[in-house]
Amino acid sequence: MSEPHTLYDTIGHIAIITLNRPKARNAFSPEMITLWREYLEKARSDNNVRVIVVTGKGDTFCSGGDIRDMAEGKLKSWDMKRFLWDGVHRIVLTLEDLDKPVIAAINGAAMGAGMDMAIMCDLRVCSDKAKLAESYIMMGLVPGDGGAYFLPRLVGTSKALELLLTGDVMTAEEALNLGIVNRVVPHDQLMKETMKLAEKIANKPPLAVSMMKRAVYQGVTSTLRAHLDYISSQLSLLSETKDHHEAAMSFLEKRKPQFSGE
Template sequence: MASPILTSIENHVQIITLNRPEKKNAFNREMITAWVQALQDAQHNDQVHVIVVTGAGSAFCSGGDVDGMRPIQTPLDNKNKLWEHIHRVPLTLKAIDKPVIAAINGPAVGAGLDMALMCDMRTMVSDSKVSEGYVKVGLVPGDGGAFFLPQIIGEAKALELLWTGKFITSEEALQLGLVNHVYPQEQFMEQTMKLAAQIAEGPQIAIRMTKRAVRYARTMELEPALDLMSSHYAIIKETEDHKEGVAAFKEKRQPVFKGN
């Protein structure tokens, strides 16, 4: 049986591929477990600077595998299933301070789209569509979509997509700010990896602390946010990468950051 998750490292970029193409990468328990493990491994691997999540075949992720779902007996069983399995993905991603890019290489529906929303940035192939979709089967996003989507595109637009379940094109997703970049099929992974490599070449301590600052600022008042950022700034000022950046600027050359 093929592994539900494939991993590889290229130029300090960890590629995590959802590998159930025959199911349009619909996730089951085994995939979730392997996915979480791959994310944790990438976080703790010093050779990994950036994480890219994509799908095998023609789809990114079609959501949960309905055929593989076990019978649920009670509402509590439903809740526990989400908490013990599906919710491990957003909670794991929340704990990762490295940049995470979702490379939406094909359709992403329901929880499949939400898995992309949990990442820091998103690229999307030009000839594809995405949808929240839950309302079409009388459900609400149980995995965090109602939390992430409004933060990315605003409450009013998020509610429209959640209430209608309509598909939107890559260009519409770009206009909404749902994705950062749209690339044609023949250049999609090449351009996505180029973006990831550009970030991976940067000063890693500064990049990771910047992500922490942005995340924490969502729930902080201005004064404590400024206090936190000044602490980050003071620490970063003493890094070798900062010294290299200043030297490169003065010498009018490209900096060579080493992550220290």
């Protein structure tokens, strides 16, 4: 019996979602997309989970759409639209709505929609052996998953256009220099370093982490006046939480804080 196309596990306060089609370079399949979305929702509803890590099995993070299916013309235009609407777009919108930080552990090639799924995560830790590309143009396509929305927000309009129009493949270091990934680490240290970062965030006050993430994304699309109104409300709410009191008391008592998410 074959394994599911997407796997789910938890370690402490961290959920790990693994794309599991290594023989197909972790290319999309309907099963992978369905499970991916379900596992994001599972992590969202689990109060014990504070951080989510997404990675790929084998030597590829995700190669996006299955080129064999493209060559065979398996998906007609309306089928493609429904696949995006009912599958891929739901992952994108769930990632956008999640109040828990999502970290992509890019273990290998991230091409086309694979790169887009990585940049939709909040943080990206990248293997020094990984390659990234907005390869849609090579297939005569555009990023139907929202890549052209997210990429300019990371690198600016001009650089985003260059990457999208050329389909050039980037090394991990090039992606780091452009601000596409947060960290580049030795390949054999990828999960160790990713989990270290995830644990560091998971050990922070959960409500403050959630509101911090929301505040940053709200600030990107908001006016300064609206953002100041929003952030002052969040600060006021957090000032009455048990975790805020615990943080202050542990500082005064010179001990490690124990945060409960309350």
